[in-house]
Amino acid sequence: MRFGMLDVRDLHVNVGEKEVLHGINLHIDAGETHVLMGPNGSGKTTLLMTLMGFSGYKITQGTITFNGEDVTMMHADERSKRGIGMLFQRPPTISGLKLGKLLTAISHDKTVDLPALADSVHMGGFLERDINKGFSGGEIKRSEVLQLMIQNPGFVMLDEPESGVDLENISLIGKAIGDLLEKDKRMAKREKSGLVITHTGFILDYVDADKGHVMCDGMITCHGNPREILKDIKQRGYTECRECRRS
Amino acid sequence: MSSQLNTPGIAKDDQERIVQSGIDFNLENRCGSYLQVDQNIVESECREEGIEVLSFKKAMEKHSWLKDYLWKAVSKDKDEITKYVAEQPDPKGYVIIAHKGSKNILPIQACLYLGRETIQHVHNIIIAEEGAELHMISGCASSGHVGEGAKHYGVSEFYIKKDAKISFTMIHTWNENVEVFPRSASIVEENGVFLSNYVCMQPVKKVQMYPTATLKGENSVARFSTIAIASPTSYIDVGSRAILEGKGASAELLTRAITKGGTIISRGQIIGKTAGTRGHLECKGLILKDGTIYAIPEIDGRVVGTELSHEAAVGKLAQDEIEYLMARGLSEDEATATIIRGFLDVKIAGLPEALQKQIDATIDVAEKAGF
Numbered sequence: 001m002r003f004g005m006l007d008v009r010d011l012h013v014n015v016g017e018k019e020v021l022h023g024i025n026l027h028i029d030a031g032e033t034h035v036l037m038g039p040n041g042s043g044k045t046t047l048l049m050t051l052m053g054f055s056g057y058k059i060t061q062g063t064i065t066f067n068g069e070d071v072t073m074m075h076a077d078e079r080s081k082r083g084i085g086m087l088f089q090r091p092p093t094i095s096g097l098k099l100g101k102l103l104t105a106i107s108h109d110k111t112v113d114l115p116a117l118a119d120s121v122h123m124g125g126f127l128e129r130d131i132n133k134g135f136s137g138g139e140i141k142r143s144e145v146l147q148l149m150i151q152n153p154g155f156v157m158l159d160e161p162e163s164g165v166d167l168e169n170i171s172l173i174g175k176a177i178g179d180l181l182e183k184d185k186r187m188a189k190r191e192k193s194g195l196v197i198t199h200t201g202f203i204l205d206y207v208d209a210d211k212g213h214v215m216c217d218g219m220i221t222c223h224g225n226p227r228e229i230l231k232d233i234k235q236r237g238y239t240e241c242r243e244c245r246r247s
Numbered sequence: 248m249s250s251q252l253n254t255p256g257i258a259k260d261d262q263e264r265i266v267q268s269g270i271d272f273n274l275e276n277r278c279g280s281y282l283q284v285d286q287n288i289v290e291s292e293c294r295e296e297g298i299e300v301l302s303f304k305k306a307m308e309k310h311s312w313l314k315d316y317l318w319k320a321v322s323k324d325k326d327e328i329t330k331y332v333a334e335q336p337d338p339k340g341y342v343i344i345a346h347k348g349s350k351n352i353l354p355i356q357a358c359l360y361l362g363r364e365t366i367q368h369v370h371n372i373i374i375a376e377e378g379a380e381l382h383m384i385s386g387c388a389s390s391g392h393v394g395e396g397a398k399h400y401g402v403s404e405f406y407i408k409k410d411a412k413i414s415f416t417m418i419h420t421w422n423e424n425v426e427v428f429p430r431s432a433s434i435v436e437e438n439g440v441f442l443s444n445y446v447c448m449q450p451v452k453k454v455q456m457y458p459t460a461t462l463k464g465e466n467s468v469a470r471f472s473t474i475a476i477a478s479p480t481s482y483i484d485v486g487s488r489a490i491l492e493g494k495g496a497s498a499e500l501l502t503r504a505i506t507k508g509g510t511i512i513s514r515g516q517i518i519g520k521t522a523g524t525r526g527h528l529e530c531k532g533l534i535l536k537d538g539t540i541y542a543i544p545e546i547d548g549r550v551v552g553t554e555l556s557h558e559a560a561v562g563k564l565a566q567d568e569i570e571y572l573m574a575r576g577l578s579e580d581e582a583t584a585t586i587i588r589g590f591l592d593v594k595i596a597g598l599p600e601a602l603q604k605q606i607d608a609t610i611d612v613a614e615k616a617g618f
Contacts, residue, residue, distance in 0.1 A: 052574050055566065076573035077582075085574075092568045096589025105585065106575045130589070147575060 005030045005155050005193040006051075011062035013043075013050050020046045022218045023062070028155070031190035033181055033207055035226040036197045038215035039238040044197045045089065047215070048157045051195075052086045053079045066155065085153025087144040087177075089160045089197075093132040099143060100127030107150045114150075121146050121176055137164025138173075145176045156180055156194040162202045174206025183208060201230040216241045252280055253289055257362065261390045267449070267612055268386030268420040269605045270358045276601055277384075279355040281341040283369065285362055291341060297349025298381065299342070303370055306342035313342065316372050320404040320432040320461075328428045332368050332402045340369030340402075345379035345411070354382040354416075354602055361389035361425060364396040371403040375411035375439075382599050383413075387427070388420040397425045405433035407441050409464065414442040416602045418609050421451040423480050429456040437464030437493065442597055443471045445485065446606055448613040450478035457514055459488040462496035462524075472593050473502040474606070476613065477509030477538060486514025486543070491524035491553065502530040503591050505618070506538030516545040519553025526554070532561035533590055535618070580617065588614050 006028040013021035021043050028034050038044050050057040051064060053076035064072045071079050103114055118124045121142045132140055141161060148156060161177060162170050178184070182192045183206075196203060204226060212226030214233070221241050222229070232240070252272045254262055262272070271277050279293025279300040293300035306313055323333035332338070341357055361367050375381045389397060399421075407413050413433075421427060435441050441460050460469035471487035489498030504511045517526035532540035546555035564586055572582035591610050595603065 054570050054574075075579070076570050077576060077578050080574055080576040088571065088574075092565065092571050094568050094571075094586060094589055096592030097585060102572070102575065102585075105577060105581075151575060 005067060006195075007065040008051070009063050009065075011050070011064065012060045013046060014058040014060050015046060015056060019060070020218050021050065024220055026213070026220065028193050028195060030193055031187055032210045033194040033196065035204065035209040035212045036195060036215060037199070037212065037229060037233060038241070042215045043218040044215050045159055048086060048159050048195070048197065051157060052076055052084060080151070080153070083154030084157070085148050085151045085155070086157040087141070087148055087159060087161055089163060091132055091140060091144060093130065095130055095133065097131050098128055099123070099131050102131060103127070103147065103150050106147065108152070112150065117149060118146055121149070121172060138166055138169035141165050141173050142169065145173055145180070148180055149176065154192055156192065158194065158196040158203070160197050160199065162198065162200055170202050174203055177203065178206045181207060204230070214238075214241045250274060252282060254282070255284070255289065257284065257360065258390070261362070264388045264391060264420045265358060265360060265386060267609060268358070268388045268418045269384045269416065269609065270356050270386040276353055277356045278351045278353040281355075281357040282360070283339060283358070283367070284360045285365055285367055286339055288339065293355060295349070295351045297346045297379070298351055298355070299344045299346070300355055301342045303338050303340040303342055306372070313372065316374065316404065316406060320406065320434050321402055321430055325430060328400050329402060329430050332370050332400055335368055338370045340371045342372045343374070343381065343383065345375045345381035347376040348378045350380040351382055352599070354384050354599065357383060357385045359385070359387045359399065359401065361393060361397055361399055361421070364394050366398045366400060368400040369402070371401065373403065373413060373415070374406045375408060375413045377408045378410045379408070380412045381414075382602060383415055384602060384605060385415065385417040386420070387417065389422050389425045391422050393422055393424055395424050399425065399427045401429045403429065403431040405431070405441060407433060407435040407439035409437045409439065411436070412440040412597070414444070414598055414602065416444040416598070416606065417446070418605070419447040419451060419454070420449045423450040423478065424452055426453040427451060427455070429458070431456065431458035433458070433460045433469070435460060435462045435464060435467040435469060437467065439464055439467045440597065441469045442595060443469070443487065444595055444598065444602075444606060445473045445475070446609050447475045447483065448609055451481050451483070453482045455484045457486045457488060459490065460498065461490045462493050462498065464493040464496070466495040467493050468496070469498045470595060470597070471500045472595050473504070473513070474591055474593060474610070475504050475511060476618065477504070477506040477511045479508030479538070481509035483509065484512040484514070486516070488516040488518070489526060490518045490520065491526055492520050494521055494523045496521065497525040499526070500528040501593055503593055504530065504532040504540050505535060505587065505590070506532075506540055507535050507618070508537045510539045511541070513540065513542045515543070515557070516547065517555050518547040518549065519555050520549050522550055522552025524553045526556070528557035530559040531590070533587070534561065534563055584614050584618060587618050
């Protein structure tokens with residue numbers, strides 16, 4: 001029997017005084033990549049930020065288990081050390097902090113060839129730049145991917161990796177994410193798992209997702225084949241998803 | 248010249264404080280030194296051709312023309328501090344002259360060390376003659392054991408002649424009992440460049456200074472940078488002023504101020520008197536816990552064709568930035584220190600690498616101690 005990499009049970013989350021997530025259940029096995037879809041404001045990013053351990057997202061009920069360990073009350077750094085990583089949709093700009101310096105600080109493998117790795121995602125010229133300062137949409141995403149490549153997490157969360165990115169960069173980012181998720185390995189050999197938020201589905205061309213979920217109004221309303229779900233949403237929008245929840 | 252700076256009677260832990268102020272005892276990366284312990288001059292030497300490092304007294308004996316430079320940039324009647332220094336029968340301090348066309352690659356170091364509860368007074372004159380380039384670091388430190396009543400009064404007059412350049416980097420390592428009153432002014436002639444950097448990362452009781460650069464010459468340039476951290480009992484009143492007189496003169500004044508409970512008054516003033524001049528003033532403050540940062544940026548344009556701007560901001564550490572770095576695996580303390588380090592990262596255009604590294608090293612020491 002294989003342990004589930006991530007197991008979320010009955011997760012309720014408040015942002016401020018308001019409950020935003022109302023009892024999320026989600027199980028992602030090792031080697032699996034799941035896709036999360038849903039209308040704007042449905043709680044997708046809230047779920048990822050909560051799983052990462054951001055303090056503004058208060059868990060009022062439920063548990064998060066990662067590799068068999070309860071991480072519900074852990075801070076972001078403790079979760080990161082256990083192998084949870086995230087690509088942020090809108091990461092902050094940090095004045096004076098050079099991308100190269102951060103990469104060196106977070107690298108576990110001090111022998112890694114940083115410039116070469118940065119070049120592989122066309123970020124070689126950004127190592128001496130302040131993180132995200134004046135970066136374009138594509139550059140922000142490539143910077144995020146590069147940080148994840150250095151972190152090498154076992155469970156990767158990706159918050160709209162294709163948003164604000166042109167087609168050429170989607171290909172580059174998509175391939176890098178595919179590598180992060182060990183998509184070149186057979187399922188039985190694959191250990192990395194992931195959870196991807198996408199609106200367009202472009203990323204599915206590079207990340208062969210195993211399962212799809214739809215979130216509406218802070219709840220996961222349906223599960224299934226990710227491409228079929230995407231096709232339905234493209235044809236009918238999210239109206240039926242909401243009705244699905246009511247029924 | 249000796250191969251090691253002589254430091255008579257200075258205890259090892261206090262020597263470490265002097266090193267933190269950027270003084271290199273081994274003299275490997277310095278081309279000359281001036282060391283004053285309280286009122287005693289221990290060393291004043293320079294091995295760079297064309298550059299003289301002299302005690303005030305010796306300089307006046309050697310070069311009678313120097314009297315033309317006395318109290319010309321700073322007025323002796325400016326305040327109680329300048330009057331006190333002017334009244335001294337035996338003035339202390341250093342005179343550095345970079346003669347025409349000379350240039351030092353390695354900086355000159357001046358160490359003003361306060362070891363007792365006394366008033367240390369200095370009158371310094373620094374001259375870069377036509378086409379000369381002079382880089383210096385002034386490490387001002389006290390013993391960690393100096394008690395109440397210890398004061399430092401320092402008058403410094405800078406003269407930057409046509410096509411000359413001076414970079415002056417001052418690093419303070421006083422203690423919580425010491426009061427410090429630098430009085431500095433510079434006169435910059437045609438195409439002259441004056442870079443002034445001030446770093447204060449350690450506790451001090453009080454610092455009060457407002458160095459002024461008068462940019463008289465066409466296309467003259469002044470850049471001031473100030474990096475200061477106020478400990479809970481510190482009162483730091485610092486600023487810089489640029490008076491743009493020469494056509495095409497420009498100035499940039501940058502400040503990064505952090506309080507951990509003390510008070511920082513961050514002043515800045517640019518006066519545009521001539522058309523075709525430019526100036527920018529930037530003050531950023533971070534309140535880590537309690538304390539006060541009071542920013543007073545002033546721009547004073549007096550003629551059509553001067554372009555002046557300022558920006559000032561006081562804030563706190565952003566939680567989203569801290570947690571972003573924590574999500575990358577840094578602990579909360581590491582993330583906080585990393586963000587503060589970035590905040591203090593001011594790169595000064597035209598500053599030699601050795602001096603930039605010294606500034607970085609001084610901040611690194613504070614970072615390792617968790618700011």
